[in-house]
Amino acid sequence: MANIQQVARAAGVSTATVSRYFAGLSVRSHDAIAHAVALLDYTPSPVARSLKSGRNHAIGVIVPDITNPFFAALVKGIESEARGSGFELILGNSDEDAAIESSLVAAISQRVDGMIIAPVVEDDAAVAGFIAGGSPAVFVDRDIVAGVVGETAARQTVDRVLVDNAAGAALAVEHLAGLGHRAIAVISGPLDSTPGRARHAGFLDEMARLGLPMSADLVRISDFREEGGYTSMAELVDLPERPTAVFVANNLMAIGALRLLNDRQIPVPGSVSVIGFDDLSFAPLLNPPLSVIRRPDVLQGATAARLLLRRLLAKPGEEIPPERLSLPVELVIRGSTSRPNPEGTR
Amino acid sequence: MANIQQVARAAGVSTATVSRYFAGLSVRSHDAIAHAVALLDYTPSPVARSLKSGRNHAIGVIVPDITNPFFAALVKGIESEARGSGFELILGNSDEDAAIESSLVAAISQRVDGMIIAPVVEDDAAVAGFIAGGSPAVFVDRDIVAGVVGETAARQTVDRVLVDNAAGAALAVEHLAGLGHRAIAVISGPLDSTPGRARHAGFLDEMARLGLPMSADLVRISDFREEGGYTSMAELVDLPERPTAVFVANNLMAIGALRLLNDRQIPVPGSVSVIGFDDLSFAPLLNPPLSVIRRPDVLQGATAARLLLRRLLAKPGEEIPPERLSLPVELVIRGSTSRPNPEGTR
DNA sequence: GCGCGGACTGTAATCGATAACAGTGAGGTT
DNA sequence: AACCTCACTGTTATCGATTACAGTCCGCGC
Incomplete structure (x- = not known):
């Protein structure tokens, strides 16, 4: 050249x-x-330009699992927004592993002008360091919690694009309770993640508000992975008092849960109603079609990118107050939820 | 810093x-x-190092659609292979658009040491330029065809990781024919793409080999997108002589095709058997569980990355002959294919 | 004591572009 | 004719690292 x-x-x-x-x-x-x-x-040469100007025209994107359709959609949203602005995407896949996430952030932090991170956990020193170094970040699905490394810096320059997790979980409970379910179980994600905790709390709060009984047996804390949904559902159906409905807190675990029910030939929703969180393009084609709480996934990515680009393209000296956006969710009723079967749970 | x-x-x-x-x-x-x-x-500073050394420690990855589970799996395979070697991934999503693909390649070609490309079409001047500039590339799902821009340069330094598309299509036909189907239709992808053409040819060849009748009505050329599968299937079921089985040449079109059949309440496989190309993690959970031709998706990505890294890490002067690997496919029989219904096609 | 080799070190050029600074020259004004 | 202005141009330092080259210093052998 x-x-x-x-x-x-x-x-x-x-x-x-x-x-x-x-x-x-x-x-x-x-x-x-x-x-x-x-x-x-x-x-x-973009490299020479970067060296001189200190700007990389690149943004880092760290997701826990690119094969999860939600994150794929998120990346698509980010990509379409970034392309027009002349920013490249540097992608990292953390495999739901905090240590990998940390090393990814460290590896790319000098090659990007900003990052969009869908973090595995809420406390990551490498991320905190990146932000403390004055670079902007946008958190997807992660709120800023007090007492965590880098909290102070984060409050000043970190935008957040969340969805109303608690309202979504409440919507699911409301739907199931409205159908007549009382023994409603939950398969939650890790409680040290924002969505894991928020959906879990939203579920429990709504159960309490509606005066529905809640036993510890009906609460499974899992890992947002398909296998976790599978084994958690196995534990639930083996319970002496099997629940008549289950709220599964993400899409992969919902697929795993359905797979277990399928393997055991337990009729859905005949014996157990299932509702998931996060829609899937093929959810209507599942057997049965999966009821879900849906969120605007591509939009969430595009919004994150827009917030980040706004900072990156700002004139020097311009103060931009950090945003905390919460996108709405909606209930999509399909075939996997119905009235409980009066003839019993098996 | x-x-x-x-x-x-x-x-x-x-x-x-x-x-x-x-x-x-x-x-x-x-x-x-x-x-x-x-x-x-x-x-x-990696930027200063890049400027001095001329190496970027980054590889470009261009896929047509990251929300397609196959490409997500491919990227995951690439990512896991690249991470250990200290190479970052710069991701581009071409949205199945040749012009976008071209501009993506041009935009990142000076920021990466090599590229892995799953191209939309087979003739892209920007890609040819990148290769002619001496940078290595690996094609996924794209063979090198004669008479195309940059063909000569490509033959020397481009590795290819393909799957045995033709054999896969033949396997599908064989399976359907073995069940007793004679009126077998095909929904193919664009014929200017390697997989589109190879699967199409594999289908037609096997039909001819088995002496099965083939009418032009039963051949639909579509676009590898869900909507394309939907509309193509609509055309097929509206035919006066409706086929009893359909081979759909990729996963998204298969989902679209199933959706149409679902919307029209046409029983599968009762009225029409359907077999797709490319497995999906949730295919067993579809209604009905989708029979498919499966390929090793993550492995294909990892292999592509390995071939590229081998060149990037080679000592200067070392000659590496270009590889052309073809990975095996397999038939996965699930519930969407069965014997044709003798009572007729409706 | 002198010279030599080996191990380490500093100076300065370099990668490719940008930008502050100091010209240069054409055209207009007085 | 002298001078000023304006529009453009070239020279050079700079970004942050690497590396060729030319030392420096120490210990050792003679």
């Missing part, structure tokens, strides 16, 4: 003039430079 | 010595430097 010196020589000007040409300033030798550029197929 | 000068000053040595310290050479002031580095929290 040609460099600016070769172009300058070919056009008979200095490198400064070529640089100005690319900055859009008016230049006497405009045509000669254009000709030399075309001839040599020259593009300014 | 501190720079090498500050570290050098703090340790009382020159920048060259600090640089050598990081290169692992033996240095008298080892401890003083280590101390200064820890104190200042210094990490060498």
Whole structure:
């Protein structure tokens, strides 16, 4: 690849003039430079530009699992928003592992101008360091909790794009209770994650508000993975008093739960109603079609990207107060939830 | 972030010595430097290193649609392979659009050392330029065809990781024919893509080999998207002589096709058998469970990454002959395929 | 004591671009 | 004619690291 010196020589000007040409300033030798550029197929080196300017024109995106359709949709939303602005995406997949997440953040923090992070846990020193270093970040599905490393810095320059997890969980409980269910179980995600905790709390609060009984047996804390949903559901159906309905706190665990019910040939919703959190494009085609709490996934990514780009494109000195957005969720009723079967639970 | 000068000053040595310290050479002031580095929290700037060395320690990954579970799995495979080697991933989503793909390649080609591309079409000048510039690339699902821009350069330095598309299509036909189907339709992808063409040809060849009748009505050329599968299936079921089985050449179109059948309440496989290409984690849970031709998706990504890294890590001057790997596919029989219903097609 | 080799070190050029600064020359004004 | 202004241009330092080259210093052998 040609460099600016070769172009300058070919056009008979200095490198400064070529640089100005690319900055859009008016230049006497405009045509000669254009000709030399075309001839040599020259593009300014982004690396050299980065070094000089301190800006990378790249944003880091860290997700726990790109094969989870929700995160894929999130990345798609981010991508479409970033592309137009000339920012590249550097992607990291943390595999739901906090240590990997940490090392990913450390590895890319000098190559990006900002990050969008859907964190595994809420306390990550590498993320805190990135933010403390003055770089902007946007948290997806992670609120800022007190007493955590880097909390102070985060309150100032970190935007958050959340969904109303608690309301979603409440919506699910309300729906099931409205159908007549009383013995409602929950398969929750890790409680040290924002969505895990918020959905769990939303579930319990709504159960209490409706005066529904809640036994410890009916509460399973799992891991947001398909296998976790599978084994948790196995534990629930083996209970002496099997629940008539289950709220599963994310999409992968819901798939795992359905798979267990399928394997055991337990009719859904005949014997157990199931409702998940996070929609799936193929949810209507499942057997039975899965009722879910849906959130705007692509939009959540696009919003995160927009908040980040707003900071990155701000004029120096411009103060931008951190945003905390909460996107609405909705109940999508399909075939996996129905009235409880009066003939008993088996 | 501190720079090498500050570290050098703090340790009382020159920048060259600090640089050598990081290169692992033996240095008298080892401890003083280590101390200064820890104190200042210094990490060498990857941008400055890139500029000096000409290597970016990044690989570009371009996929048509990250929300397609196959590509998500592919990226996961690439990611896990790249992480260990200290290479970052720069991701681009082309949205199945050749022009976007082109501009993505152009935008990142100076920021990466190599690319893994799952191309939309087979002829892309930007990709050809990247390769002609001496950078290695790996094609996923795209063979090198004669007469295309950059063909010559590509033959020398481009590895390919394919799957045996034709064999997969033949396997599907064989399965359906074995069940007794004769009127078998196909919903193919774009014929200017390698998998589109190879699966299409594999289908037609096997139909001919088995002596099964083939009418133009039964051949639909679509676009590998869910909506395309939906509309193509609508055309097929409206045919006066409705086929008893359909081979759908990718996963998203298969979902679309199932959705149409679902919407029209056409029993599967009672009225029409359906078999897809590319498995889905939730395929067993669909209604009915979808029979598919399966390929090793994560492995395909990991393999592509390994081939690319092998070139990137090679000693200068080392000649590496280009590989063309074809991974095996397998038939997964589930509930969406059965014997044709003798009572007719409706 | 002198010279030599080996181990380490500092100086300075370099990668490719940008931008502050100091010209340069054409055109207009007095 | 002298001078000023304006629009553009070239020279050069700079971003942060690496590395060729040219030392420096120490211990050892003669």
